[in-house]
Structure formats: C-alpha cells, structure tokens
Amino acid sequence: MDDKTHRWCASRATVFKALGHPTRVFIVQELSKGEECVCHLTEKIGADISTVSKHLAILKSAGIVSDDKRGLQVFYKLRMPCVLGVFGCVDKIMAEDLRDRESLIR
Amino acid sequence: MDDKTHRWCASRATVFKALGHPTRVFIVQELSKGEECVCHLTEKIGADISTVSKHLAILKSAGIVSDDKRGLQVFYKLRMPCVLGVFGCVDKIMAEDLRDRESLIR
DNA sequence: ATACTATTTGGCTGTTTGGCAAAATACCCT
DNA sequence: AGGGTATTTTGCCAAACAGCCAAATAGTAT
Numbered sequence: 001m002d003d004k005t006h007r008w009c010a011s012r013a014t015v016f017k018a019l020g021h022p023t024r025v026f027i028v029q030e031l032s033k034g035e036e037c038v039c040h041l042t043e044k045i046g047a048d049i050s051t052v053s054k055h056l057a058i059l060k061s062a063g064i065v066s067d068d069k070r071g072l073q074v075f076y077k078l079r080m081p082c083v084l085g086v087f088g089c090v091d092k093i094m095a096e097d098l099r100d101r102e103s104l105i106r
Numbered sequence: 107m108d109d110k111t112h113r114w115c116a117s118r119a120t121v122f123k124a125l126g127h128p129t130r131v132f133i134v135q136e137l138s139k140g141e142e143c144v145c146h147l148t149e150k151i152g153a154d155i156s157t158v159s160k161h162l163a164i165l166k167s168a169g170i171v172s173d174d175k176r177g178l179q180v181f182y183k184l185r186m187p188c189v190l191g192v193f194g195c196v197d198k199i200m201a202e203d204l205r206d207r208e209s210l211i212r
Numbered sequence: 213a214t215a216c217t218a219t220t221t222g223g224c225t226g227t228t229t230g231g232c233a234a235a236a237t238a239c240c241c242t
Numbered sequence: 243a244g245g246g247t248a249t250t251t252t253g254c255c256a257a258a259c260a261g262c263c264a265a266a267t268a269g270t271a272t
Binding site: 037038049050052053054057071072 | 216217218219220221
Binding site for chain 2: 229230231232233234238239240
C-alpha cells in the first residue's frame with residue numbers, strides 16, 4: 001500500500017473508529033432526534049460525565065458531531081445526517097448474520 | 107441506557123470497530139472490485155501474512171466479508187455491498203472537515 | 213469577588229489492540 | 243506416507259483505549 005493510499009484509508013478508519021463504541025453509537029442515535037446538552041446525554045447513558053465528555057470529543061474530532069456552547073451548557077448535534085444511512089447498512093449486516101445463524105439450526 | 111439498548115449499540119459498534127483500521131478499510135476497498143485470495147491481499151498491503159489473516163478474521167466475524175476455501179487458497183469477498191455507500195458518507199464527512207479547515211484560513 | 217453549575221482536562225489503572233515470528237493446521241501432489 | 247504451499251493460531255510485547263476520580267476551566271448569578 002503506497003503512502004497516499006495509507007493516509008486516505010487512515011482518515012476513513014478514524015471515522016469508523018469513532019463510531020466503534022457502544023456509547024458513541026448510542027449518542028449518535030440520540031442526536032439523530034435533535035441536539036442535546038452533555039448533561040442530558042449523561043443522564044441517559046448513565047456513566048460519569050467526564051467519560052461522556054470524552055466520547056463526545058472523539059465524535060467531534062472525527063467530524064461526526066459539532067458543538068455549540070450556550071450559557072453554561074454545551075449542545076451537541078449530528079453534523080452529517082448520512083450517518084443514519086450508514087446505520088441502515090450496519091443493521092442489514094447484523095440481520096444477515098442472524099439469518100446465517102438460524103440457517104445452521106434448520 | 108437499558109440493557110437491551112446497550113446490546114444493540116454494542117452489535118452496531120462491533121461492525122464499526124471492524125472498519126476502524128486503515129488496513130481493513132483498504133481490504134474492503136480492494137474487495138469491492140471482486141474477490142481476492144489472502145496471498146494477493148497480503149502482497150498489496152505489504153504486511154506479514156499472519157497480520158493480514160487476523161484483519162480478515164475480524165472483518166469476517168463482523169459479517170462484512172465471507173470466505174471461500176478453494177484448494178490451498180482462501181478467497182475473501184464483500185458480503186454486503188452497501189458498505190461502499192457507507193464509504194460515500196464517510197468521504198463526505200472528510201470533505202466537510204477539509205472545508206472547515208479551509209474556512210479557518212479565509 | 214464569591215459561590216455555584218456545566219463541562220473539559222489530566223492522571224491513574226486495567227483492558228484491548230496490532231504487529232511479528234514461530235508453531236500448528238489444511239490441502240495438494242507424487 | 244512425505245514434502246511443499248497457503249493460511250490460521252499462539253505467544254509475546256508495546257502502544258492505544260476506556261473508565262473513574264480529582265483538578266481545572268468557563269459561564270452565570272448574587
């Protein structure tokens with residue numbers, strides 16, 4: 001793999017890596033309904049707020065979400081709605097896996 | 107986050123995690139052109155064959171590729187073509203980031 | 213300025229990942 | 243069976259990650 005290709009693949013991989021954690025998948029899912037403040041997300045997730053903040057920072061640096069400080073609170077929102085289409089494909093993969101497992105039983 | 111939601115998010119995250127490595131992104135890209143044997147992929151990647159084999163195992167267990175042993179060789183192929191659409195979204199995110207960085211300069 | 217609240221950052225620990233090399237496995241051929 | 247090739251598995255080490263706590267920062271209100 002030449003250097004240029006490697007950098008390209010690495011950039012893409014960064015986005016996927018950002019989505020590669022249950023909490024971060026959950027955050028994206030929640031944000032698909034509209035923007036949320038960190039405190040609200042933290043409640044729903046049920047982890048330490050510092051942990052949630054770090055997850056958000058990862059999503060942000062991958063370009064998946066953007067933040068907006070208003071008063072004391074910071075609101076995060078989805079920056080690229082196409083991520084939801086991505087979920088559609090991932091769900092298809094998961095469904096296919098399920099079918100494979102079932103066909104082993106039959 | 108309740109237990110059921112967590113399992114759901116974790117399944118999705120597994121697929122993303124599988125795509126979260128430059129080498130594995132490259133493999134998916136290559137396989138989009140058609141099936142390939144491990145040896146051929148290894149050549150293109152330029153890493154130890156055992157390393158490539160592990161990457162393929164990760165993609166396979168995530169349901170992204172499937173394998174087919176024919177004689178001595180094992181051929182891998184994309185199982186869900188929609189992954190390429192996913193790349194389209196990721197590329198959009200990357201392009202957006204680039205624009206943001208440029209807008210800082212202006 | 214002080215007190216208070218929301219969020220981020222730094223530091224620590226245990227866990228996971230990625231890579232190579234060596235050994236094991238699987239298949240073919242004679 | 244024995245030799246050769248393609249691939250996977252195992253063992254090991256260094257680097258990266260995830261989580262919590264405590265400390266730092268930023269904004270608001272008195």
